[in-house]
Amino acid sequence: MVSARSPRLHVDGAILGYKRALRTQNTNISLIKIKGVDSTQDAAFYLGKRVAFVTKNSSGKFCVNWGKVVRSHGSNGVVRCTFARNLPPQAMGGRVRVMLYPSHV
Amino acid sequence: MTVSKTPRYYPAEDIKPAKKTHLVKQNPPRLRKSITPGTVLIILAGRFRGKRVVFLKALESGLLLVSGPFKINGVPLRRVNQAYVIATSTTVDVSGVNVKHIDDVYFGRSKDPSKAEGEDVFFEGDAPKAAIVSDERKEDQKKVDEVLLKAVAAVPMLEGYLAAHFTLTSNDKPHLMKF
Numbered sequence: 001m002v003s004a005r006s007p008r009l010h011v012d013g014a015i016l017g018y019k020r021a022l023r024t025q026n027t028n029i030s031l032i033k034i035k036g037v038d039s040t041q042d043a044a045f046y047l048g049k050r051v052a053f054v055t056k057n058s059s060g061k062f063c064v065n066w067g068k069v070v071r072s073h074g075s076n077g078v079v080r081c082t083f084a085r086n087l088p089p090q091a092m093g094g095r096v097r098v099m100l101y102p103s104h105v
Numbered sequence: 106m107t108v109s110k111t112p113r114y115y116p117a118e119d120i121k122p123a124k125k126t127h128l129v130k131q132n133p134p135r136l137r138k139s140i141t142p143g144t145v146l147i148i149l150a151g152r153f154r155g156k157r158v159v160f161l162k163a164l165e166s167g168l169l170l171v172s173g174p175f176k177i178n179g180v181p182l183r184r185v186n187q188a189y190v191i192a193t194s195t196t197v198d199v200s201g202v203n204v205k206h207i208d209d210v211y212f213g214r215s216k217d218p219s220k221a222e223g224e225d226v227f228f229e230g231d232a233p234k235a236a237i238v239s240d241e242r243k244e245d246q247k248k249v250d251e252v253l254l255k256a257v258a259a260v261p262m263l264e265g266y267l268a269a270h271f272t273l274t275s276n277d278k279p280h281l282m283k284f
Contacts, residue, residue, distance in 0.1 A: 006155075007154065007272030009154055009155055036278040042281070043280075045280035045281075046280065098281055099150070101189045101234045102188035103187075104137070104234070105192060
């Protein structure tokens with residue numbers, strides 16, 4: 001059997017934006033939609049998990065902005081995350097990796 | 106009635122008495138119920154991410170002692186943090202494995218006296234040094250794996266299972282998986 005050379009041990013997530021009201025937003029907290037997660041019950045698995053926002057800097061090196069899933073947001077599986085450095089607004093719609101650790105299984 | 110004289114010597118500045126520090130004893134993290142000796146664990150991060158390994162025992166620091174077995178997937182006797190591990194429901198019989206002499210001190214960094222020269226380190230450059238595995242480790246690995254490999258061979262397909270990586274593929278939902 002052909003096995004993946006580097007296994008995928010994260011779940012993809014999409015950056016929806018910041019926690020916000022209609023006219024004000026809290027840029028310290030980003031909202032993340034984790035792929036395949038559609039309810040608060042499912043999102044409970046991911047609470048506390050580390051999240052990685054990966055970018056490439058001008059010299060071509062990969063940089064990671066680490067964050068974590070802090071709590072669920074709403075009833076459809078969206079999740080609130082805080083990062084070491086707040087996510088840039090250009091990142092909205094971008095990809096984020098939700099790791100499987102710290103694991104409680 | 107006693108009369109106390111002021112002593113002839115006293116310090117120029119008032120010395121405050123040392124504060125009583127309330128030392129809180131930190132206990133090592135509790136072992137999850139799903140992790141028992143012989144459980145197959147999936148390592149989630151680090152050099153051996155994705156590998157399935159056999160759990161041998163919990164060390165005093167709370168870290169888990171784990172072995173590949175080395176011949177099957179290249180994971181040596183190693184410590185792993187509980188938080189970076191998923192416990193599966195698969196178990197291997199490790200009753201015959203003797204790891205009593207292995208503890209946290211065994212894995213401690215040894216201060217190499219030959220590396221005392223600071224200047225040389227600067228001029229050495231970025232040549233990666235090959236990991237020096239001590240003979241003690243190789244011996245212990247052999248002894249542990251001898252027993253482990255027999256136990257693994259007794260279960261059908263387990264050797265292939267331990268050799269394979271764990272990976273997520275599309276449509277996999279970890280929150281719905283039964284490990």
